[in-house]
Amino acid sequence: MENIDLLIINAHILTMDDNLTEYPNGDIAVKDRKILEIGENLSNKYKPEETIDASNKIALPGLINTHTHAAMTLLRGYGSDNPLNVWLEQYIWPVEGKFVSYEFVKDGTDIAIYEMIRNGVTTFVDMYFYENAVADSILETGVRGVLCTGILDFPNPGAKTPDEGIEKTKQFIQQYKDNEFIFPCIGPHAPYTCSPETLRKAMAVAQDYDVLFHIHVAETEWEVGEIQKRYGTTPVKHLNNVGVLNERVLAAHMVHPTEEEIELLAQKNVKVAHCPESNLKLASGIAPVPEMIEAGVTVGVGTDGTASNDDLDIIGEIHTSALIHKGYRKNPVVMNARQSLAMATREGAKALRLEDKIGTLEKNKFADIILINKSEVHLQPMFDPYTQIVYSGKGLDVDTVVVQGKILMENQEVTVLDKKEILEKAKMWRNKIQNME
Numbered sequence: 001m002e003n004i005d006l007l008i009i010n011a012h013i014l015t016m017d018d019n020l021t022e023y024p025n026g027d028i029a030v031k032d033r034k035i036l037e038i039g040e041n042l043s044n045k046y047k048p049e050e051t052i053d054a055s056n057k058i059a060l061p062g063l064i065n066t067h068t069h070a071a072m073t074l075l076r077g078y079g080s081d082n083p084l085n086v087w088l089e090q091y092i093w094p095v096e097g098k099f100v101s102y103e104f105v106k107d108g109t110d111i112a113i114y115e116m117i118r119n120g121v122t123t124f125v126d127m128y129f130y131e132n133a134v135a136d137s138i139l140e141t142g143v144r145g146v147l148c149t150g151i152l153d154f155p156n157p158g159a160k161t162p163d164e165g166i167e168k169t170k171q172f173i174q175q176y177k178d179n180e181f182i183f184p185c186i187g188p189h190a191p192y193t194c195s196p197e198t199l200r201k202a203m204a205v206a207q208d209y210d211v212l213f214h215i216h217v218a219e220t221e222w223e224v225g226e227i228q229k230r231y232g233t234t235p236v237k238h239l240n241n242v243g244v245l246n247e248r249v250l251a252a253h254m255v256h257p258t259e260e261e262i263e264l265l266a267q268k269n270v271k272v273a274h275c276p277e278s279n280l281k282l283a284s285g286i287a288p289v290p291e292m293i294e295a296g297v298t299v300g301v302g303t304d305g306t307a308s309n310d311d312l313d314i315i316g317e318i319h320t321s322a323l324i325h326k327g328y329r330k331n332p333v334v335m336n337a338r339q340s341l342a343m344a345t346r347e348g349a350k351a352l353r354l355e356d357k358i359g360t361l362e363k364n365k366f367a368d369i370i371l372i373n374k375s376e377v378h379l380q381p382m383f384d385p386y387t388q389i390v391y392s393g394k395g396l397d398v399d400t401v402v403v404q405g406k407i408l409m410e411n412q413e414v415t416v417l418d419k420k421e422i423l424e425k426a427k428m429w430r431n432k433i434q435n436m437e
Helices: 070-075 084-099 102-118 131-141 162-176 196-209 221-231 235-242 259-267 276-281 289-295 314-329 337-343 346-351 385-392 419-434
Strands: 002-014 022-031 034-039 046-053 057-061 063-068 121-128 144-151 182-184 213-217 249-253 271-274 298-301 369-373 398-403 406-410
Touching: 002 369, 002 385, 046 406, 057 385, 063 249, 063 271, 063 298, 063 314, 063 346, 070 084, 070 102, 070 121, 070 131, 070 419, 084 419, 102 121, 102 131, 102 406, 102 419, 121 131, 131 144, 131 162, 131 182, 144 162, 162 182, 162 196, 196 213, 196 235, 213 235, 221 235, 235 259, 259 289, 271 289, 271 346, 276 314, 289 298, 289 314, 298 314, 298 337, 298 346, 314 337, 314 385, 337 346, 337 385
Parallel strands: 002 046, 002 057, 063 121, 121 144, 144 182, 213 249, 249 271, 271 298
Antiparallel strands: 002 022, 022 034, 057 369, 369 398, 398 406
């Protein structure tokens, strides 16, 4: 018998591969941090150091959050139910201006990672400031992150100038370019906060270092109008005119593309991070996701920051996504359960250009695996696991989380972060923000 690191047995396995291969009672063998084999009766073939009995559980690839601002957990609920400009100008920006620091970002990210692990998220894309603090949280916990500092044309907590932000990004990329948990990328904030020159410089870095180019695009009607006023065109066309629209782009939100722009996104192989709950809360609108998918655009799902969501539950996000697109288009077959779950797994990995490493349960991919407890009353009777997860499931149904073969949560208990410490950090920052002069 071959020695292996981990054997998961008796699981209902949804591989989420292109054929949606399924094992109603299957096993997963893990060795050297990767999936060695998926099949049945593998306990007769392998001798594991550790075994997880996944009876009455569904095994899925680790869920992927394609857009967030992790440290903004510290601003969860702060200034809610205000217009966007009031929320930003009177609440968010003053707090960030006073408090954003390594400590703020580290504590906020620790809270976010605890919450994401608890909800089955094993990989997340982060754009914020002090990304070295986010990297430290990742290395301490063992989740996976695609990280970028937001680059803007005006002074911010990350840099005083866009050129400084770009140089810091280069250093960050060089520091982590060979890390299996941290995937650096470059993050020009948006077309309305970055000049064409800044956008082109950022894309040059993405190409030179072979990294993702992450940017907010067409999030609001205000943005569309502002780009029209400045450049005489719409946001996606503007990026194309500037020369930065290509397969490296991961565009967050994409709420207001035109039909012509959707075709352009598909033609240029641009990826989209759909953030339905944030877009609803901020009244930004409903992104034309079914139209983008039909055109051939790869669409993953993201939470955005918890100041505008207000949680990091990707299962909740795909639930919302499936329902709003059905209701908005008055079409019950739009965004079916399998398609929705793929957005949080396989399609999310494609959006990050990491589909050869994560996103499906297949041999030689990283062993990023979650187990969902299907014995919960709200998931029964289970006629179809895809349907039940998307329409009845919750992130808190996740029982076990494994990243690269290491168990980060078992029996719904996160093992790599202390819950008491997390709650103390949240309380401390609440008091600081409430007492802000």
